[in-house]
Amino acid sequence: MIKSIKGTRDILPPESALWSRVENTAREIFERYGFAEVRTPIFESTELFARGVGADTDIVSKEMYTFEDRDERSLTLRPEGTAPVVRAHIEHRLQQETSIAKLYYLGPMFRRERPQKGRYRQFHQIGAEVLGSDNPAIEAEVLEMLQFFLRLLGIQDQTLLVNSIGCPACRPQFLEHLKRSLAEKKTGLCPDCQRRSETNPLRVLDCKVESCQPAIESLPKISDFLDSACRAHFEKFLGYLASRQVAFTIVPRLVRGLDYYTRTTFEITSGALGAQNTLIGGGRYDGLAEALGGPSTKGFGFALGLERILLVLQDRGNPPDPLTPQVYLAPLGERAFDTATLIAKCMRENGIRCFLDFDARSLKSHLRLANKLGSLYALIFGEVELQAGNYQLKQMTNGEQTTLTPDELMRAAESSGQADLRTSILKALFLARSTYHF
Ligand code: AMP
DSSP: OOOOOOOOOOOOEEEEEEHHHHHHHHHHHHHHHHOOEEOOOSSEHHHHIIIIIIIIIIIIIIIEEEEETTTEEEEEESSSSSHHHHHHHHHTTOSSSSSOEEEEEEEEEEEOOOTTBBBBSSEEEEEEEEEEEOHHHHHHHHHHHHHHHHHHHTTOOOOEEEEEEEOOOTHHHHHHHHHHHHHGGGGOOOOOHHHHHOOGGGGGGGGOOGGGGHHHTOOOOOTTTTOHHHHHHHHHHHHHHHTTTTTOOOTTTOOOOOOOOOEEEEOOEEEEEEEOOOOOEEOOTHHHHHHHHHOOOOEEEEEEEEHHHHHHHHHOOOOOOOOOSSSEEEEHHHHHHHHHHHOOOOOHHTOEEEEEEEESHHHHHHHHHHHHHHHHHHEEEEHHHHHHHEEOOOTTTTOEEEEOOOHHHHHHOOOSSSSSSSHHHHHHHHHHHHHHHH
């Protein structure tokens, strides 16, 4: 038997309904804040990520799914969404003279990490990027939006961590101090951090290995090295958060390891997750567009892991939306089945979730299935009822059954205002009868 690949997952019903709910909530809220969707290809030239993420990051050095195409060009399954969005922004000249570009994306990413709870090799991100301004008010607005998004999903247990990593003008001085301090503490560091001390010292700061923590605690803090422009930017950002009543904690270890990441970085973590507790990560990347060969374009954005949002929702016992039928059609006999196909069409066109089985069944068998599916109503009719224009409507929750007559259908069709489910079913049935003449 062929099985799915390690680190990938099938998203099956009913869990898939919860996925849709999270995605739809993101679309609705992000669009309300003026973000428009971009969809970039799943694979790109490898160089985009080597330059856009950085050759000496874990992602590029050991986690990418890279392959050679038949024309010997090196391609890579996208490990993240920011570099592709910025590439598209440059390629299609989305730079607007009058305003910033607000873009969001949603889809699968690929990293060859060691699979564990909350960490997969194909995972899904929703992300957003604001391109064209370095105003700290944009950063606060994005965090306000994220907090609103999480609140709508019912995720309360979350913490916003923020930091500033300075800019290419003030960071070198910090790096000098950091390198010197790391050289003194090398023996207390894990092998990865010993390597990073040389290749990418900033990354040592966000190492999660327990035994590294005492050494990390005693390293110099970037906040002591920010120049006045970076300090003013950070303070404005924090002020905007405070006035919006968005709670935050400043964490000096929060860094991004590449030169074009500048100033603000942030993470939103959740106590409901285990070791992989980061729900959302983001920051400012004012140098990225230039690193990709485009015009200088300020940028700020984030990516959230859908699997992790789902873990938090499921951990809280959040049941998937029940996609149970609102009405189960129970035709008795062949002619009644043919009519039922037309009633189903009309019900569905009029917004009613309707179930029609394709096997001939007895009444008992129909009702057993309607019950099993959790249907709210069952509409029962045979040849005789069709002749008379009568239908039996059974409310499955309490077993109450009423006969619907042509008169009653007419009265429902003529009623105005907000219709309840029962009236909607009657209206759709009236419409089906008058459209298809039965
Ligand atoms: P990053 O692009 O590494 O900043 O990650 C942003 C978010 O994507 C993280 O906060 C996670 O929620 C999620 N994420 C990153 N890597 C994985 C993975 N391998 N599996 C599942 N989620 C991930």
